[in-house]
Amino acid sequence: MRLSEKKRDLLELVTREALYEAAVRILREEGWKGLTMEKLAQRAGVAKGTIYKYFESKGDVLFFVMKRNGGITAERLSEIREEVVNRRVSASKGLEEALEVAASGMYRNRHVIAAIGRAFEEDSSLMARKSHMCHQGEDHPLSVIRRCIRDIIAAGIEDGSLRPVDPDAAETIIHCTMMGLGRLFAIEGPETGVPSDQICGLLKTMVLQGLSAKDEKPEGVRG
Amino acid sequence: MRLSEKKRDLLELVTREALYEAAVRILREEGWKGLTMEKLAQRAGVAKGTIYKYFESKGDVLFFVMKRNGGITAERLSEIREEVVNRRVSASKGLEEALEVAASGMYRNRHVIAAIGRAFEEDSSLMARKSHMCHQGEDHPLSVIRRCIRDIIAAGIEDGSLRPVDPDAAETIIHCTMMGLGRLFAIEGPETGVPSDQICGLLKTMVLQGLSAKDEKPEGVRG
Numbered sequence: 001m002r003l004s005e006k007k008r009d010l011l012e013l014v015t016r017e018a019l020y021e022a023a024v025r026i027l028r029e030e031g032w033k034g035l036t037m038e039k040l041a042q043r044a045g046v047a048k049g050t051i052y053k054y055f056e057s058k059g060d061v062l063f064f065v066m067k068r069n070g071g072i073t074a075e076r077l078s079e080i081r082e083e084v085v086n087r088r089v090s091a092s093k094g095l096e097e098a099l100e101v102a103a104s105g106m107y108r109n110r111h112v113i114a115a116i117g118r119a120f121e122e123d124s125s126l127m128a129r130k131s132h133m134c135h136q137g138e139d140h141p142l143s144v145i146r147r148c149i150r151d152i153i154a155a156g157i158e159d160g161s162l163r164p165v166d167p168d169a170a171e172t173i174i175h176c177t178m179m180g181l182g183r184l185f186a187i188e189g190p191e192t193g194v195p196s197d198q199i200c201g202l203l204k205t206m207v208l209q210g211l212s213a214k215d216e217k218p219e220g221v222r223g
Numbered sequence: 224m225r226l227s228e229k230k231r232d233l234l235e236l237v238t239r240e241a242l243y244e245a246a247v248r249i250l251r252e253e254g255w256k257g258l259t260m261e262k263l264a265q266r267a268g269v270a271k272g273t274i275y276k277y278f279e280s281k282g283d284v285l286f287f288v289m290k291r292n293g294g295i296t297a298e299r300l301s302e303i304r305e306e307v308v309n310r311r312v313s314a315s316k317g318l319e320e321a322l323e324v325a326a327s328g329m330y331r332n333r334h335v336i337a338a339i340g341r342a343f344e345e346d347s348s349l350m351a352r353k354s355h356m357c358h359q360g361e362d363h364p365l366s367v368i369r370r371c372i373r374d375i376i377a378a379g380i381e382d383g384s385l386r387p388v389d390p391d392a393a394e395t396i397i398h399c400t401m402m403g404l405g406r407l408f409a410i411e412g413p414e415t416g417v418p419s420d421q422i423c424g425l426l427k428t429m430v431l432q433g434l435s436a437k438d439e440k441p442e443g444v445r446g
Contacts, residue, residue, distance in 0.1 A: 124347035168417040169425045176403030176422075177396060183406065184399055194391040199399075202392045210433030 018044040019054060023065050028111040032119035035061065059126050062119055063133070065112060070141030073105045077148035084155050091156030092208070098152055099174070099207055102145070103200035106181055110190040117186020146175055153211070162211045174207060241267040242277060246288050251334040255342035258284065282349050285342055286356070288335060293364030296328045300371035307378050314379030315431070321375055322397070322430055325368065326423035329404055333413040340409020369398055376434070385434045397430060 022043035026035050035058055041048040055061050077098055084094035106113070120127045133140065150171040156162035181199065184192055192199070245266035249258050258281055264271040278284050300321055307317035329336070343350045356363065373394040379385035404422065407415055415422070 121350070124350075127344070127347075165425055166417060166421055169421045170429070172407070172415065172417055172422050173400060173404075173426050173429060176407055177400040178403070179406055180399030180401070180403030181396075183402055184395070192395065194389060194395055198389060199392045199395050202388055203396050206393070206396060206433035207429065208433075209435070210429035210431075212432070 015044075015046060015050070016054070018046065019051075019061075020065065020068050023061050024112055027065065027115035031115045032058075032062075032122060059123070059129065062116060062126065063129070066116060067141060069105070069109055069112065070145065073101060074141040074144035074148070076101045077145050081148040081151050084152050090161065091152055091159050092161040092212070094152045095149075095156055095162075095211070096204065096208055098149055099204040102149075102174075102178055103181075103203055106178060106185070107196050107200045110185045110196055113182050113185040114190045117183070120186075146171060149174055156211070161213055163213045165211065170211060177203060177207075238267075238269060238273070239277070241269065242274075242284075243288065243291050246284050247335055250288065250338040254338045255281075255285075255345065260284075282346070282352065285339060285349065286352070289339060290364060292328070292332055292335065293368070296324060297364040297367040297371070299324045300368050304371040304374050307375050313384065314375055314382050315384040315435070317375045318372075318379055318385070318434070319427070319431055321372055322427040325372075325397075325401055326404075326426055329401060329408070330419050330423045333408045333419055336405050336408040337413045340406070343409075369394060372397055379434070384436055386436045388434065393434060400426060400430075 019040065022040055023035070026039060026043060037051050037055070037058070038048060040061065041051045044051075055064065080089070080094050080098050080101070083089040084091050089097075120130065150167050153162060153165075153170050154167040157164055157167060181203070185196070190196065242263065245263055246258070249262055249266060260274050260278070260281070261271060263284065264274045267274075278287065303312070303317050303321050303324070306312040307314050312320075343353065373390050376385060376388075376393050377390040380387055380390060404426070408419070413419065
């Protein structure tokens, strides 16, 4: 690669980062309605013409933010999965970290999730596009996240630290809880009835204790 | 009440029941697109003119089914809550039953949930109406269900069978999981990757063990 190519790639990276940061800030502070291409260009410090090299519409900006948020979580979970699979970290410790990453990501992004939820409510074409995306293949960040959590659970069952459940079923429940939590932020707004960080923390310990192999209670809890 | 009034009320009840059964059967077998007012009248064994005394539109039928499904669950959970509050049943046994009712209700209704999900995807005015309903007051079946589960958890914390968590946070997590599960059925269809009954069963034991006071693991599971 020649220097000019490297420079161009670096510039591209920096621009994308600036656009991401600006889009998140606008969504958080002013919501979906407050997001305009002009404002995005201004906040990111790029020319308005440049914006249209990256995004055709406001909808594109939204999916860019969603994909990037998911991508960061997917990357961190892939690392944890590697650690667990290569036995550098115990599966239960790995699951704890994975839940921490996923739950704290939901919490940290709750304002953006709320803004995105309102955008979907206001513009049904966005919802159709999202549904289409959800049915896509393996490389989607969400697919990566789901596969990592599933593999970590499977490793925990294998080493005996987790109960011998179906790893797909357990992962599906965790996935459902995260999706439901995202939906709660999207519908009720970032500040639900109970502090969101408390929900995220409890979620982590409930899942960990719920799947733990220790003191199995096959017929449920006794009073 | 005179006999004729009693007869009228009874007829009303029977008709509603027949309409509910017919609507569920059509939604399950033929989905939202298969539901027409003609077919509903025919399957329920009532005149087409009668249908319009109950419903103005297909949308009305959908909300009638949703509300009735939720109403049945709300009623059973209210009974369990009463048993627990009056100490006829232990809180942890009550929570087990409440989760069983909620999870098995989701499973039993998964074909209808999937049909309703597709209806919302196809008709955004339905979604707007649902959002409006979700923001409604205390008498909504979902509010009743949530309050019952919260009260049962609070009773379990009081009698020491459940860990001293925030009952609102714990209820919110259970609510999120159920909503996410409903969403999974609605998006992926009634048959998800793993058998839905297995997911519902595991969900129950995960929550019960996850909230159990026995062998508290405050810093998560150790490998």
